[in-house]
């Protein structure tokens with residue numbers, strides 16, 4: 540097939556008729572498919588079911604250091620859980636605090652604390668006229684929702700294949716002291732699956748923000764979520780790199796076991812410098828008497844150590860890999876050479892990002908919905924839900940079964956074709 544833009548009006552109209560018939564056929568199937576959220580499938584959740592058996596009423600719930608996990612105490616996480624999560628996050632155990640079940644919650648708390656109490660003694664953000672965050676786009680909608688909720692102005696920074704446009708990031712943070720943070724998903728990013736290059740990480744660590752309370756929000760949600768054994772992305776560790784660059788306090792690193800064990804019932808953590816951790820603890824000791832130590836112990840007993848976790852992630856990969864490959868294969872087969880869209884081919888994480896012709900994403904998503912396929916809302920990958928090009932669509936392949944996913948992708952590709960033809964025809968008119 541030649542590129543649609545090279546086809547004549549008549550050729551396009553003829554093709555449009557054929558594709559409409561195929562679409563009607565899809566509508567007749569009464570489909571209920573969902574590729575909207577990056578949730579693990581039931582099959583993936585099943586591989587963690589052993590976690591329900593590692594603690595029973597006959598077990599001793601005492602930690603190595605004698606802490607009784609059934610009772611109050613230990614604010615920053617039990618020692619063995621800190622060791623496990625520290626290995627996962629590639630930092631020293633004394634540089635992390637274990638929280639509850641959700642890293643997003645930790646990020647929310649971090650922004651919230653900065654609003655009300657400032658960062659390591661700086662003016663609380665709520666007392667400033669303006670607070671801004673840099674948002675690499677496309678990005679994770681829930682990050683943007685947090686900053687929007689607190690009235691923080693968000694500035695788009697385009698993503699490149701090696702991470703955010705660092706020229707722009709450097710220039711902006713060096714010029715504007717109201718810029719207090721940047722949202723980053725440095726490995727297998729949401730939604731593009733991009734991992735930051737060494738140069739990008741080094742430049743992050745060497746930023747010269749005018750605001751002393753500027754922090755990099757390094758959400759390493761997909762740190763061990765590889766699809767392949769032999770082809771894995773690796774990042775320079777940001778805490779150590781910031782320290783090396785003379786900026787030890789400039790970063791907060793977040794992660795959780797949500798997509799390792801059970802989303803909503805995992806354990807989350809923050810890693811940061813000693814100064815930052817001291818600052819955070821001032822709030823934490825008021826906020827709670829301690830997080831769920833029984834769940835921390837359950838994770839430690841189930842995984843054993845980081846090797847156990849890595850082995851476990853291979854099982855996730857075995858389920859995820861064919862799904863990612865099915866998405867890419869369908870896109871290549873159906874849309875390859877048509878020049879109506881571009882997509883990423885990540886080696887890990889949870890998402891594939893699709894960019895349609897400008898001005899088509901919303902219509903494609905709506906057309907999918909009319910035939911029974913729910914996609915992430917177009918625009919969701921941008922602050923305020925506004926994609927200036929109306930082109931980015933996030934594909935989340937994890938939740939549907941493989942046969943459902945294949946159908947969903949065929950339908951998606953069909954909708955892309957139809958909407959693209961309409962768009963090209965309208966431009967010809």
Ligand SMILES: Cc1ncc(COP(=O)(O)O)c(C=O)c1O
Pocket residue numbers: 577640641642643644679724729758760794795796797802803807
């Ligand atoms: C980049 C990113 N961060 C955080 C989360 C949520 O993590 P948690 O379940 O730990 O709150 C997600 C979930 O999709 C995510 O994609």
